[in-house]
Structure formats: structure tokens, C-alpha cells
Amino acid sequence: MNVVFYLLAAITIGGGLAAVLLKHLVHCALATTVAFAGLALLFLQLDAQFAGFAQILVYIGAVAILIVFAILLTRGSELPKDGVFSRSWFVGLVIAAGVFAVLAWAVLQSVRAVPQQTAAPAVTVRDIGNALVGRYVLPLEIVGLLLTAATIGAVIVAMHEKERPR
Amino acid sequence: MSMGVTTPLAGYLLVAALLFAIGLAGALVRRNAILVLIGIELMLNSANLNLIAFWRFGPHPEALTGMMFAIFSIAVAAAEAAVGLGLVIAIHRQSNTTELDKINRMKG
Numbered sequence: 001m002n003v004v005f006y007l008l009a010a011i012t013i014g015g016g017l018a019a020v021l022l023k024h025l026v027h028c029a030l031a032t033t034v035a036f037a038g039l040a041l042l043f044l045q046l047d048a049q050f051a052g053f054a055q056i057l058v059y060i061g062a063v064a065i066l067i068v069f070a071i072l073l074t075r076g077s078e079l080p081k082d083g084v085f086s087r088s089w090f091v092g093l094v095i096a097a098g099v100f101a102v103l104a105w106a107v108l109q110s111v112r113a114v115p116q117q118t119a120a121p122a123v124t125v126r127d128i129g130n131a132l133v134g135r136y137v138l139p140l141e142i143v144g145l146l147l148t149a150a151t152i153g154a155v156i157v158a159m160h161e162k163e164r165p166r
Numbered sequence: 167m168s169m170g171v172t173t174p175l176a177g178y179l180l181v182a183a184l185l186f187a188i189g190l191a192g193a194l195v196r197r198n199a200i201l202v203l204i205g206i207e208l209m210l211n212s213a214n215l216n217l218i219a220f221w222r223f224g225p226h227p228e229a230l231t232g233m234m235f236a237i238f239s240i241a242v243a244a245a246e247a248a249v250g251l252g253l254v255i256a257i258h259r260q261s262n263t264t265e266l267d268k269i270n271r272m273k274g
Binding site: 005009012013016017019020025028029032035036039042043046047048050051054055058059062063066067069070071073074075080083084085086087088089091092093095096097099100103104107108111112114116118120121122123127128131132136139143146147149150151153154155157158160 | 173174175176177178179180181183184185186187188189190191192194195196197198200201203204205207208211214215218219221222223224227228230233234236237238240241242243244245246247248249251252253254255256258259264265266267
């Protein structure tokens, strides 16, 4: 637990809080990007370089752009008249606080029983590549199929539908 | 390294739990469908942080299990974001709103 960890945790949590609390949707998207960047840096801090850079490429590079596109295409940059929080916001807040309390209690109760490696794992990108085309080749193929299907599906769902002749 | 009760693993797990709760609150509390999707993305990301933390501090990091799970989870989350935002755009085209309280018809 050093200063860098606390700094990165503060960036991530602050970005997440701002993403949920800010009124303007474009500001929310920017705050989400900050949270994604904080998470990528936390991955790097955990010696998971590949996952960290994949996080930067996929989330900051693609998902954040998609979110901004969706906001601007749906005119979400205009503020709604009757508030940004739903009527049952208090119930949602209580549920989220309860979930965090249970999770934090479970972590603090059980984490001392887990044996912990302190030395940084000596895993290179070459090892990850070998594992991806060796032991994990079937999940890799399935993810490829899923991404293809999702891309086609997203285009079809969002495509402008022409008036059908009756 | 360890201060009091918290080990490094516990610190990462607590950050992930807090981020999960924030994402859950966002998904439950906000009116806008895009903000609900952002909340879901935050929850998925906090799960990834758990996976990577257990991979880093677990007994067999060379088996790459947690790392692989996180990488596949990132890929699936990207697919989910694309389809979810496509659906939001389609709903906006149908009913001209992304406010979840106003989307109350199953047939456009």
C-alpha cells in the first residue's frame, strides 16, 4: 500500500463518482474516461501490462468514443427538465450502500486467509500469446465470433429502418 | 508493506467493491439509459480489477487464469457496449427519448 496506489484509487473512485453524479451527460462521459484510465493504471501497477494496455485501447479508445457518439446522436447533451435522478433514487442508493457494506465486510473478513504472493510474476506478452493460441484457443475463437456477431447486430439494430410497404 | 489490517490485495479488492457500488448506484438511480450503460461498464471494470488483483497476488500467476479471464471479459464488455448503445440509438429513433421513465411501450 504505497502513495501511488492511493493516488490511482482516488482517481478511479473520483472518476466513477463524477460519472454517476454529474448532471451534464458529456461531462459524465469524460468522467467515465477518467475512471477507465485510473483502472488501466491500476492494472499497470499490478504488473499486468497487457491487460492495462488492452484496457486503454478498448475502453478509452473505443467504448468512451461510442458513449460520446451515442450521447450526441440522441441529443443527450440537453439537460432534462425534471431532474437527472429517478424517483426511486433513495432505494437505489440504499441497495448500492448495502452491497458495498456486504462486499467490504467479506473482503476484510476473509482476505487474511488467502496466501499472498509478493514477488512480481514473471509473465511476458509472449507467454500470454502462447496461452491464447494454445490452452485458450477455443474461448479466443468464440470471442472472435461474438465480436463479429455483436458488430453486425449493433449495425443492424441502429440502422435506419425504411418504411415497409403495406 | 502492510499497514494494520489491510494487505495490498485487500486494498485493491476494496477499491473494486467501492467502484462496483458506485456503478450499481448509477445504474439504479439515473434516468438516462446511457448513464445506466455507463454504470454497467463501471461494474464490469471493477470485476476485472478483482480478477487482475487475484491473478497478481494468487499462488500461480504463471497459469495466467485470472489474466485470461480479464482479457476475455474486456472483449465481451466491448461487444456489450456496442450492442447496448446501438439499442439506445434505436429506441431514441422510435420514441424520441432516452429517459427510462418515459420508455413504457413495448411496441413502438
